[in-house]
Amino acid sequence: MSLWSRITNVVRGSRLNREIDEELEAHIEAAIEQGRDPAEARRALGSKLRHREGSRDARLIVWLDSLRADAIFGWRQLAKTKVSSAAAILSLALALGACTSAFRLIDALLLRPLPVANPERIYDLSRQGFGPDGKPTSFDGWAYPDFQLIRAGVKNQGELIAVSYAEAVDLTYKSDQEMERAYLQYVSGWMFSTLRINPALGRVFTENDDLKPGGHPYAVLSHDYWTHRFGQDPEVIGHTFRMGNDLYEIVGVVEAPFIGTEPGTMVDIFVPTMMNPAVTRKDSTWHRTLLMLKPGAALEPMRQKLDATSRAFEEERAKGFLGMRKEDIDHYLNQRVLLEPAASGVSDLQSETRRPLAILGVLVALVLLIACANVANLMTAQASARAREMAVRVSIGGGRWRLAQLVMVQSAWLALLAAAVGGLFAWWSGPFAVSMINPPDNPARLLLPADWRVLGFGVALALGVTLLFGLIPALRVSSVNPAPLKGARIRTRSGA
């Protein structure tokens, strides 16, 4: 309450002054009523200005008040040099906008954790070995029978989840004449409970939906698909669609943010892994394997165990490799299981674009630096034009920090305005950039939320930029010498 009143008093400073004056006036009146001499009463009370200072400091937050004053003054300074200010703001805005949209892209694809419970404990299993030509290879596809073995082997330390490579499929809700495309992913029934993904409607799969090959023709929709395909119709539960020769029944819709584990592909329909025709085949590696490590479980023993089970499976299978050279088989068997953190999911788009995106990031950062250098030049030039004003301020007792603050606040104005314009630019250009990433027949579909992460990045960037181009002019100003003032003459009222 008290802090709040001190904050509000900052914005109604003149009213505060009036109130203080009025109270003092009432005091003098009371004194006169008591028969005291008006002049004496006024003298006893002391200077009004001194009271104001003392009471004001008690009743508002001093630094906030000075910040307010500097903000107003800084704004006027910018408005004075409209053209150069606008140029500075625009060049900064373009650079900030480019940085923010690059961040949006990189964040959405590479950094943002999956919207599930404990994403930091998710790992992607892959096998690394050497190809026939001796080059290192790595592949994260698994055969389902192998998956079942290794899952059983590590049951106590973690849960393994099979997720197929998301693919576009043709299906129909009506007749064969009305086929449509949708992105489909085969997932383990227990994925939903392991990642704590809840249904928004109906139910999600459990382990019981994923037991018998071909035996569970059920589908769960993503919230996004439910929205744009069915207009969030609650009657969708129980609807059927046909894919290939199988008729699937829709049993639920997952909660909003989850759209699969592959950034770059928004899955529309989830079906149980048991519905994949290749689920019984030992020679078809059609799904990824994700590990959800149990709390407290160690990674390396887990890896060794996975390694051993997987190798035993492949050795068993290699007995049937007829007509292959022994060393090729050895090459094949000498693969190591790798566990890579997959908190932000795992997709081919990620691995393909990681390098280009890093280069893009460096490029836009350079553009930003160049823009900062330009604006810093401009600010320094303006500051030296104001050297005399600053010298006067120092002479009449302006603290050096206050002067530095004055210039920094003006820089902050520039950065703030630039960030606002740049934010608009980033908001527009982000989705546009994503649409350019992939070939038109398989466009990348990426959630690009403009949420607190992006906002936070933008604000941090604006602050950083303020420091970058504002600090040097501010420090320069704060080291101004009060005297001698070149060319300044002191005039008195009587003097000539």
Place this chain on the structure above:
Amino acid sequence: MPKPNSLQGSLDLLVLKILSRRPRLHGYAIMSAIENMSGEVLRVEEGSLYPALHRMEEAGWISAQWITKDSGKRARMYQLTVAGKKQLGAEESRWQAMTSAVNRVLRTA
């Protein structure tokens, strides 16, 4: 700034005490009350009264309210808050401790 022989330090205590006895007083009345009750011994430095009142108000010990007097002029009336009562207790015991310490020194030295 505090001047020597001003009531700085004990002013808070006196103001809180006065307000605990007589709620809703304006600044001048508080000052007069302190002077009258002390038998004109204690004089409140008028220049330091209002900054002190405003400081205590921000600390939440007293609250203020504008009222309109019969003459049409407004006056700012102060009264003690719950936090102020607590503060009064603390200040009073601090004052007792200090005066008894000073007395001890005067007796024994």
